[in-house]
Amino acid sequence: MTALRNPANAFTAIVLVLFAIVPFAAPAIGEPFYVIVFARIMVWAIAAVSLNLIMGYGGLISFGHAVYLGIGGYTVGILAFHGINSAWVQWPVAIGLCAAISAVFGAISLRTRGVYFIMITLALAQMIFFLSVSAEYYGSDDGLNIFQRSDFGVPGFSLEDNLTMYYTILALLLGCVFVSWRLVNSRFGAVIRAAKSNNTRVLAVGVSTFRYRLTAFVFAGVMCGIAGLLQANLERFVSPDMMNWPRSGELIFMVVLGGMSTLFGPVTGAFVFLMLSEILAGITIHWHIIFGPFLVLVVLFARGGIAGLLSPRSARE
Amino acid sequence: MDYVLLVEQFLNGFQLGIILFLMAAGLTLVFGIMDLVNLAHGSLFMIGAFVGGTLVIVTDSFLLGFLLMIPAMLVIGIAVELVALRTLYPRDHLDHVLATFGLILFFNEATRLTWGPEGLIVPLPAFLDGSVAIGLGITYPVYRLVIIALGLAVAFGLWVLVARTRIGMLIRAGASNRTMAGALGVNIPVLFSIVFGIGAVLAGVAGLIITPITQAAIGMGEDVLILAFVVIVIGGIGSIRGAFIAAILTGVIDTMGRSFLDVFLLLFLPENAAESAGPALSSMLIYVLMAAILFFRPQGLFPPRGAG
Numbered sequence: 249m250t251a252l253r254n255p256a257n258a259f260t261a262i263v264l265v266l267f268a269i270v271p272f273a274a275p276a277i278g279e280p281f282y283v284i285v286f287a288r289i290m291v292w293a294i295a296a297v298s299l300n301l302i303m304g305y306g307g308l309i310s311f312g313h314a315v316y317l318g319i320g321g322y323t324v325g326i327l328a329f330h331g332i333n334s335a336w337v338q339w340p341v342a343i344g345l346c347a348a349i350s351a352v353f354g355a356i357s358l359r360t361r362g363v364y365f366i367m368i369t370l371a372l373a374q375m376i377f378f379l380s381v382s383a384e385y386y387g388s389d390d391g392l393n394i395f396q397r398s399d400f401g402v403p404g405f406s407l408e409d410n411l412t413m414y415y416t417i418l419a420l421l422l423g424c425v426f427v428s429w430r431l432v433n434s435r436f437g438a439v440i441r442a443a444k445s446n447n448t449r450v451l452a453v454g455v456s457t458f459r460y461r462l463t464a465f466v467f468a469g470v471m472c473g474i475a476g477l478l479q480a481n482l483e484r485f486v487s488p489d490m491m492n493w494p495r496s497g498e499l500i501f502m503v504v505l506g507g508m509s510t511l512f513g514p515v516t517g518a519f520v521f522l523m524l525s526e527i528l529a530g531i532t533i534h535w536h537i538i539f540g541p542f543l544v545l546v547v548l549f550a551r552g553g554i555a556g557l558l559s560p561r562s563a564r565e
Numbered sequence: 566m567d568y569v570l571l572v573e574q575f576l577n578g579f580q581l582g583i584i585l586f587l588m589a590a591g592l593t594l595v596f597g598i599m600d601l602v603n604l605a606h607g608s609l610f611m612i613g614a615f616v617g618g619t620l621v622i623v624t625d626s627f628l629l630g631f632l633l634m635i636p637a638m639l640v641i642g643i644a645v646e647l648v649a650l651r652t653l654y655p656r657d658h659l660d661h662v663l664a665t666f667g668l669i670l671f672f673n674e675a676t677r678l679t680w681g682p683e684g685l686i687v688p689l690p691a692f693l694d695g696s697v698a699i700g701l702g703i704t705y706p707v708y709r710l711v712i713i714a715l716g717l718a719v720a721f722g723l724w725v726l727v728a729r730t731r732i733g734m735l736i737r738a739g740a741s742n743r744t745m746a747g748a749l750g751v752n753i754p755v756l757f758s759i760v761f762g763i764g765a766v767l768a769g770v771a772g773l774i775i776t777p778i779t780q781a782a783i784g785m786g787e788d789v790l791i792l793a794f795v796v797i798v799i800g801g802i803g804s805i806r807g808a809f810i811a812a813i814l815t816g817v818i819d820t821m822g823r824s825f826l827d828v829f830l831l832l833f834l835p836e837n838a839a840e841s842a843g844p845a846l847s848s849m850l851i852y853v854l855m856a857a858i859l860f861f862r863p864q865g866l867f868p869p870r871g872a873g
Contacts, residue, residue, distance in 0.1 A: 303659075309658060309659050309662065311662065356856045356859060356860065359859065359860070359863045360859060360863050362658060363596065363602050363658055363802065364798060364802065364859075364863070364864075364865075366602065366658060366662060367794040367795075367797075367798050368798060368855070368856075368859065370791060370794060371791060371794060371795050371798070371852055371855055372852060372856070374791050374852070375848075375849045375852035375853075378848040378849065379845055379848060379849055381848070382844045382845045382848045383845060384841075384844075385841065493787070493791065494666075497604075497662070497663075497666040500659070500662065500663060500666075501663055501666070504659070504663060534674050534677065534678055535674075536670040536671065536673065536674035537670075537671060537674040537675060537678065539667075539670055540667040540668060540669070540670030540671030540672075540674065541667065541671055542667070543663060543664065543666065543667030543670065544649060544664045544667040544668065544671075546663075547653075547656075547660045547663045547664040547667070548652060548653075548664070551660075
């Protein structure tokens with residue numbers, strides 16, 4: 249338990265315990281609304297964990313990461329629209345599509361560096377966004393309603409049950425954190441992190457960083473696609489807005505807020521970001537006027553995010 | 566195919582290209598010289614439309630409002646630079662992206678609070694209303710021709726400023742080697758403020774001249790911003806010439822694609838397939854163009870010389 253003496257770890261632990269007990273605690277204190285809020289937070293946390301893989305550890309600032317939320321979500325939405333509700337079809341198709349599209353987008357954008365990379369990932373994501381807006385058959389701007397959640401066909405396990413849905417999201421969140429932990433601490437992760445600090449030197453050692461980065465990019469895309477298909481199931485709704493570019497900006501902010509290249513940073517970041525939005529939105533409808541400058545202040549004065557603020561000075565980089 | 570429509574759509578595309586150029590020129594200057602990724606450039610476009618539009622309505626003269634908007638945008642631009650962006654220069658691009666993303670949220674909401682959620686309708690000046698014959702039996706709205714002429718004039722003015730004046734020389738010096746220019750006695754902070762101010766004015770001009778056609782709306786800058794990103798990526802970041810050529814290319818291809826792609830697809834697709842694929846494909850066209858150009862030239866068409 250010594251790890252918990254570090255305030256950042258203690259905070260992570262509190263957030264995780266909250267995730268686990270909210271479905272029972274929230275109705276008990278008369279705020280059942282918080283169950284859906286926490287489910288949403290966990291979905292965003294999965295997306296943020298996936299972005300942290302490439303942005304935090306790999307130094308690749310993707311400003312179009314929300315597109316995979318949209319692709320994952322729309323796959324569920326469109327298949328459900330055509331009457332295909334089986335999760336055994338929906339989920340593999342969603343994951344396959346995210347893998348294929350992130351491979352193509354990665355192959356294009358990873359040819360560039362720095363600010364070009366930021367702008368290209370943004371532009372490619374907007375391309376899919378505009379495609380979804382122009383798809384009148386699937387509701388354009390209005391989006392698609394999903395009348396039935398993904399059906400696993402397993403007796404006793406149905407996502408239609410909100411509690412099952414909630415804990416499925418939690419389990420997948422923990423699974424994604426675990427995968428990201430294993431990846432980052434493998435040889436593969438070592439290459440990704442090395443390429444972030446000095447790409448030329450890794451190339452000189454004889455490692456083709458492009459292939460490693462592309463693989464990481466696809467991993468991140470798939471993981472974010474899982475968040476997307478969960479979001480579609482949770483909200484029973486998909487719309488182009490879920491992959492519009494401000495969502496990508498919010499994802500970046502969640503990762504930075506929690507602490508880049510820390511394992512649980514994106515999770516606490518998503519938690520603080522969405523809880524703060526929820527609270528501010530409850531105070532005024534013009535909450536962005538507070539939130540925008542808050543963002544600027546975090547960037548200017550709290551570079552390590554929550555993890556950096558809460559860690560003892562000796563533990564910082 | 567109807568050649569009248571073809572010419573009209575070409576001119577519309579050219580006019581969109583001019584707007585994109587005004588945006589992209591400011592972005593590419595700010596990035597090329599200050600190494601600052603400024604997402605809030607779209608907000609300056611919007612502020613230009615709202616502030617300029619209000620000035621037009623208050624003075625009851627489009628020309629006067631337009632002329633007053635220029636110093637107003639210069640002041641706003643320099644104020645934003647001084648208050649929010651100055652401390653960001655030594656930071657990395659991620660911090661730029663985040664901080665200017667925060668500024669977008671702030672400016673959108675501040676605009677909503679000031680002007681209300683429904684936007685602002687700016688009347689077209691009477692003397693610019695109407696159409697003229699431009700030969701071959703084609704008539705075209707005067708106002709759009711004025712936009713094109715104005716944009717070309719600004720492009721020329723910008724070229725003169727950068728290539729032929731002392732301040733332009735300093736801007737170019739700052740772009741190719743900031744540290745060296747500073748060591749030679751150029752006041753870099755003042756230079757940056759001026760450059761950012763110029764960018765803000767260009768964005769404001771673009772925002773105001775488009776409003777009589779579209780009206781001023783909250784968030785209007787964001788779609789234009791993303792197109793402007795595509796433009797400077799295609800053109801090569803830091804190159805004004807590249808921005809001009811890429812802007813016109815993007816404007817024309819986007820507009821022509823939206824009007825003619827379904828007709829083109831009819832040549833080799835059945836009718837209903839062409840009609841449903843047309844709009845979807847045309848909205849993706851410029852991004853495909855961008856991806857194709859980057860595949861062969863990762864630095865864009867005109868990477869600026871000496872930029873490292």
